[in-house]
Amino acid sequence: MKLRMNPLKKLLLAVALVGACLPLTHAESDFNGRWLFDPEMSTALDPWSTMAIAIDVQGDEVSITRKFGGDKRNASESMMLDMSLPSQVVEVEGWWDNRHIGAYIGGDKKQTVAAKWLDEGRTLQLNIDMILETAQGESPVRVLREMRLSRDGQTLRVLQLRSSRNLPIVRVFRKQ
């Protein structure tokens, strides 16, 4: 049977379809901006005292810069991801996630990142393979980092599991 629709119904259907797609597009772009660390709701950040994440989503390209600060000392890690690729190699400035321990970025500062959008674009998941250099040499480490956007788009929760660490890290950021 041939489905017959009048122009008004076609328009309503089109609007409905576009509306159905909107949450995805809308959520991904809601990641855009600068996110400031909320220490009260987060795993301890020391020795850093401040942290900010800058995200810029432009189609398949996602730029993520994590800035760590504290007492006149600052460091940043930035990566540009192509979401159309299943996996890619990025070069970072350093590994700043835990400066209490003797572990430094190794493997020529390269990380292999598999990135994907999940939960209708409300979660950006990164699977990172990297090398950390320690006293005894280089050691492979896996990182699962999920960046989850709240319904109101004002809170970003970053959950991180590191294969070398027994505790998960949960950090909360508020949109600036």
Added chain:
Amino acid sequence: MNIRSTFLRLITTALTLAVALTAIPRSDAEQPHAYVMQMTDNWLIEGDLPEQAMLMSLQGLANRNGPTLYLEYGPKWPWQITKPLRGFYEDTHGYQFTKLETAQAALDALASSAKGYVVWDKEVRTSLIVAFTVSGLEDALVVSEDLIPLAEAAGLKMLVDLRNEFRGMPDHEIYQIAMDRYWERCSRDIVIWMGGHHGSRMEPGMADWGIYRKAFFTDLSHNPKHTEELALTNKIYREQNPQSYVMGWHSYKKDTEGQQVAMTSSYGLRMEGLNTLPNISFNSQIGFSEGFVFKNNHNVEPDEVVIPEDKVYIALIQTDGIGIGAWTKPGRGKLPYSWGMALSWVDFSPGVLEYFYAGAKPNDYFIGYSFPSYIYPKPVPDSAYPILQSETRRLMKALDLRVMDTMDYSEGNRHVGNTDLTKNVVDHIYNGYPDVIGFTNGYGSARTYDNRDGRAMISYDYYLGSRRPKAEAIADLEELMALNTKRPYFLLMHVRETSSIDTVAEILGGLEESAEVVPLDVFLKMAGQAQTYKTRYKQDDDPVVRNPL
């Protein structure tokens, strides 16, 4: 002459003298005596700073006549040992202290040590620093305007008036004037950096010592952004005697610790902190008690070979300054702990060192430093190494020290940059200290490692900050154990001075994998026998961050 009556007269006189002597309290007759006065924790210009600065100047002047005035500091003062140290002087050196309750009482007792007074300007904080210089040179009590009546009542006359002299001037102009007037007459062996807190507050704990030694006082910048101040700073360092002392601390407002110590090190000068270190004019005159010799709690013989098992070994070190922090807190002795010893105190605070050695428990182990004072090795010119290392060897031997720590923040810190040693520096250290059984490096984590003839150099793998939650600290240590998979694994841990040993014990007790905490000398001996770490020096492409403000 009647011999009998003469004999009786002699006997009578002797008895009278004996009675007279026994009438004097034994302490007055035999015990050394000094005054003690309590400082408050209020160091604000509009608070207690003016009166306390005056008392510090009085201390510096009075102690030129021998150890006369000792100051005790409040519970918030960084150096927590002033009370127990006084008790130690009483118990072991026989000192008897008379308490002075007021500034008036202090001046009544000791104003004669001053020839007059210098007035500083409360509107210009830097004028107080200049007044300290004047005090040492002119034997002047340091007073603010409101304390003039007190000084006058003590019979002192005004020698120098700094009121209205410096208003509206930047520091480089003030210090240029001070140098024009006083620099030529000041000591070239010691200069005092009266930095630390700034603004409405000053903690001039070293003022007595600088006055006692006629030092120039300043808080000039080491920051490349402050070109006028930096030029004066360089002039001072250039004109100091070689290997002389820069004592005090940098200004938290102007520059960083890394900037100052990198610069003093580049001149081969000896940095001694902090600006808050108290009572040196007194302590420098208290020698060792009779029969005292330094005896460290060694756990291995220098030529002993110790073979490790396949497990994790942890050693704990605190190097922030033995008089601040955990030494006076509960828990000491519970774990093998190493304490960085201030080598130069052999010469200017010997009694204080005796206090620490006498109070050491079997688990307390003292270690030295790669230079006689706080010096970063990378900026030190090669030509300055021999004399500095010779002095270090003398002090290490005097203090019975066999393990040496080093630290270099000239190109980074525990956050960014690097704190590692070049091969050239490591060569200097190994060659200059043939009697040292092992070396440690860093402050936060670092990655310089070496092993020569069983003498290991191990960098800190962990920095335990005072605010680190216990669960995170446990996870940190377990992460290190996961990343360093070979056994034995030698995990060297630096503990911030404000972390108590009880806290450290709780953290180590929470580890999943069994780890043995061992004395540092045993740790290094084992590390010298089983090199599971990779030899590494500072690399050309390591990041460099020169600690900007």
